[in-house]
Amino acid sequence: MRWDDFRSLVDANHRFLISSHMSLDGDSVGSQVAMRWYLTSLGKDVTIYNKDPVPAKFAFLTVHDTILNDKPDSAFDVLIVLDCSNCSRLGWKVEAIAPVMVNIDHHRDNTGFGAVNIVDSNAAATGAILYRFFCDCSIDFPPYVAEALYTAIMTDTGGFRFSNTTGAILRYCSELVEHGADCSSIYEKVYASHAPKALLLQARIWSTLRFHLDGKVCCMDMPLAVLDELEAHYSDSEGMADNTIIAEGVEVGMLIKYDEKESHFSLRSKGKVDVGKIAQKIPGGGGHFSAAGCTISRPYGEAFSFMIDILRRELG
Ligand SMILES: [Mn+2]
Known part of the structure; x- marks a missing residue:
């Protein structure tokens, strides 16, 4: 775990770009929303860019228009890649967009492509890694971030059905519910709102x-x-x-x-x-x-x- 390196990088820089893999899922969207909140709360300038659009069922997590699908022209200090095992899964070329790259993920085939790599293949979701970080650093977050992290974990555990649904994961989710995540409304939005x-x-x-x-x-x-x-x-x-x-x-x-x-x-x-x-x-x-x-x-x-x-x- 290189959270100290990550925090020094955050302290020393201002313009952050966040991105994740093609075909966005609940974990990639939820993690990006949580990371965006964290950096914004520190007064940083934050942009999220993904190759693919946010699926309609996860749109409730995002603030309208905060996730771009057109590659920004501007330069950034740091690129934070979330929930993505290697750069080709981003679906766009990262070269020259930022001098430093941070890689936060839980895929076990993660290639360690970042200057800072926070990769835990035992974590059920990237959202779970971020939640632990917030807890370890006593970072209090608003209900919409609890909702984003709960959605990240719920979807990557297949609605708490896969074998990665551990006691710890359920505990995180119970804490996220206490932080404001609404289980039944999130369930309905993600699993019972088919077009x-x-x-x-x-x-x-x-x-x-x-x-x-x-x-x-x-x-x-x-x-x-x-x-x-x-x-x-x-x-x-x-x-x-x-x-x-x-x-x-x-x-x-x-x-x-x-x-x-x-x-x-x-x-x-x-x-x-x-x-x-x-x-x-x-x-x-x-x-x-x-x-x-x-x-x-x-x-x-x-x-x-x-x-x-x-x-x-x-x-x-
Ligand atoms: Mn994931």
Whole structure:
């Protein structure tokens, strides 16, 4: 932990840029909101820039227009990258935007790309790392930051269902609730506010459900062409990968999003198979033990056979 280095860096500088990975999730948005509050509370000049827009269901966390999707022209003193295992996951080129980079993350394949690296692969969420930092330094924060951190932890634990849901994590969340996070309203905004078009897309994805390798592998598909047809967004499929491991007897699930050229695999494990290691076999792939992703630059049929062969070996 290099929090002392981080705090010296914050003290010595003024203009901060915060960013996170492509396809923003609850942890990346929540962590950025919390970090923005922290730096602003110290009188710093803070900009958040992400390649991708904030998904509608997380928009309640942000102050309107504070998260940019156009790369700022201005120069910064420090770039803080949150919840991102390597720079290519940002989806934009960091060169020359700031002389110093800080890397705060919990992905175990984090490459340690920052001048200051605060990486804890045992943490359930980047939001949990930030919450611990606030607690350790007795930093009191407003309810909207509690809400952001609670959302970060809730989403990265799959709504407190994944094996990273420890007693400590539940304790953090109970404290965040005491700080003003409202469980039921956050649940409703994140998990029960689907756009009708999103549900139609999900119904289409469900219709592709099938099992392989004696029922140990469950698959669903999303051909990208269906997005135009249904006027749905890529992000409307978020969460569907988790449904690939809810069947009895399934060990590994995968949601495959594909076009003519490439196939993206969202992999999920029930706990026996390390899908993060499987994803790492593919260049650019990676993730956690029970949730990971990779893109194979081949058409669907070839990419699928390649992945099934890997799983056949893994599952014996
Ligand atoms: Mn995360």
